Each structure stands twice: as structure tokens, then as C-alpha cells.
Amino acid sequence: MEVDYKKYFDLFMEQFPELSPEAKNFTRASLSLEKYSKKEFLFKSGQVQKELGYVCEGLLRKYYISEKGNKITTSFLSERGYATDYPALLRQQPSKYNIECLEPSIIIKLPYIKLQEAYFKHKESEMYGRLMAEKVLTREIDRVESFLFENAEERYLNFIENNKHIINRISLTHLASYLGIERQSLSRIRSKLAKP
Template identity: 70%
Template sequence: MKEEFQKYYDSYLETFSDSSPEAITFFSSYLSIKEYAKKELYFKSGEVQKEMGYVCKGLLRRYYIDEKGNRITTGFINENKYATDYPAFLRQKPSKYFIECLEPSIIINIPHDKLQESFKKFKTSEMYGRLMAEQVLIIQTDRVESFLFENAEERYLNFINQNPDIINRISLSHLSSYLGIKRQSLSRIRSKMAKK
């Protein structure tokens, strides 16, 4: 294993420090780690995601293609987050989304069947499964509520405040798609805020 890979691998396993040594040994024996190129798809619409990804390094975006052929961004996934369409992953159903690397990325992959097996075998694994589900639910709920209760400027401000580490790594077109704002409108909001 590459030295850099080992560093990420060890760091990921440290997040399971509350687990029993048996659980960590079981879990770690099924993990794989892979490099992905910029613009490479982690998975695509119509595929069943057999492995969930933990992003060690890089930035990805989740999107779908609407009936007009537009790519609509629904999320960004950076370091220490999971690259997954979690509801489809849990049910092992084909995903409606694409996940694309916006930067060269290093991702640890966790097989679905081994993840489920570890939930059954080890109490602490079950707790991690719940935490993963909670993280995904919070992100999805926040996005839906932002469209229900916030205007375009508030959505942009909240995104900046909640994602200071990735705001400069995302193109304006991807960000405007995610926020549901036309690119020109987003440019106007940004220049207005720059004058404040």
C-alpha cells in the first residue's frame, strides 16, 4: 500500500476508536482505497452502489440530469464525508444520481454487504450506521428547507457560512445549480455583497 494511502487508511480507522478490536479487524479487512481523477464518475445514474465511499481527499458533486438535459447539482462531498446516495445504497436500488469528482480524489470504499454484516455483529458498528444516516438526513433536510424558507441571497450566505472550506473550490455554475439560482443572479448577489 502507498504510504499516503496508509496514512488515510489509519486516519479513517481512528474514527472507530470506540469500537472493539474485533469490530475494527473485521471492518478494516474489507476496506479498499482508490484514487479517482478529476471529472471521473464515482458512480452513475442507473447503477446500484455496491460500496459506500469515505472521502479522504478531494471534492465531489452529486447531480441528476433533468428532462431538458440540464445537470442539476444536489450536493457537494468533501473530505471526511460519505460519497453515497444513502437511501438507494441501503436498499441496494439503482441510484437516480451521478457522483463526479471535481478534484483528484482519494476514497475509501466500504462494501454494502460487509457494512450490513458489521451492523449485525457489533453494537458499535450499528451506532456508526445510525450516525452516517443522521449526517445524510441532516444534509438533505437542510437543503429542502433552504428552498422552502430562504430566498436566493439567504441560501448563498448560509452556504458560505456552512462550507467555508469548499466555497473557493466550486465553480460558479455548479454553485448556482446547487442553490437553484441563475448564474447571472448569483453573480449579482456576490457583487452586491462585495460592496457591503
């Protein structure tokens, strides 16, 4: 297992090539690695997320439960992506979301407290913190804007174009939920596009 830890920690640290040796050592010493089974939760709605998650292997989905009791998927989180409700993490407030593993997953965790300590002790860490935040928030904004400016078929085509690495790993039910349409509507879109 030690070999696995080193491999995954190295993978995570590759994102920060310009950190000083001291900052790298501090960050690396703060990391932990956890394995999750399919259907296990990284965290649930109502919990305060204490760690930033980074997906080394696997696939997760972030969702909330609507007033009608429907599970509405807001994002899919795969390899080299961050598994977090970032605004709630920053505020250290209970999340409104659930993050559930769709596959067995390996997640690196960086405690929020250690992230803030890194920013304070090693100023160059702040730049990487900003880049992480931009990556997460851009993903969230792209989804919101897709509802404002695209129809269901366009959302589906754009999702396929930008998510080739996970499209065959997602159920039609979860994908339809993410796209904001009924599963039958997604099936119709797929049938229409399949015709020559």
C-alpha cells in the first residue's frame, strides 16, 4: 500500500510544480488517502466538509434533493478533478449537496485547516489555491450558463464533447438529471442523433 500512497501523492503534487520545497513538504505531509466503495458518500447534505477532495481514481456525482424528493445531479467528478462543495468548504458551513461514488474511488484529502495554513505560511500556495478555485467555479458556472443559453440537445452534445472520458461510465438516469430533462427526452434526443 505504501507504493500506492506515493504514486497518488505524487500525482496530486504534480499540479504544483513551482512550489518551494518547504511548501511541497508541508502540503504533502498534510495529505491523506482514502478508498471508497461504489455508492459510498464522500459527504452528505447537512455535513460540513472538512477536507478538499481530489479524485485519483473513480467517478462521483454531486447532487441535491429537490422539494419533490428528486435527486438532481449538478456535476460529475472524475480523475484529476476536485470533489467539493467549494463555497460551503470555504465558509465551513453545512453543504446542501451529497457527493456519492458511482464507482470505487480513491480520493486524496487535504484538510481545510491545512490549506489555510499553507496560504499563510507559503505565499506561493495562494496562487495554486486560486487556480483550484477557478477550476471548480468555472465548472459550476458552465453548467448554469448551459441552462441559460442552450437547449437540451445542445447541452447533451456539449456534454459529450467535453466529457468523452466518462460518458460511457454514467447511467442515462444520472445524465438526464444533470441535463435537466426526463430520461425519455434524453432517449429521444439520442435516437434522433443516431439517425443518418
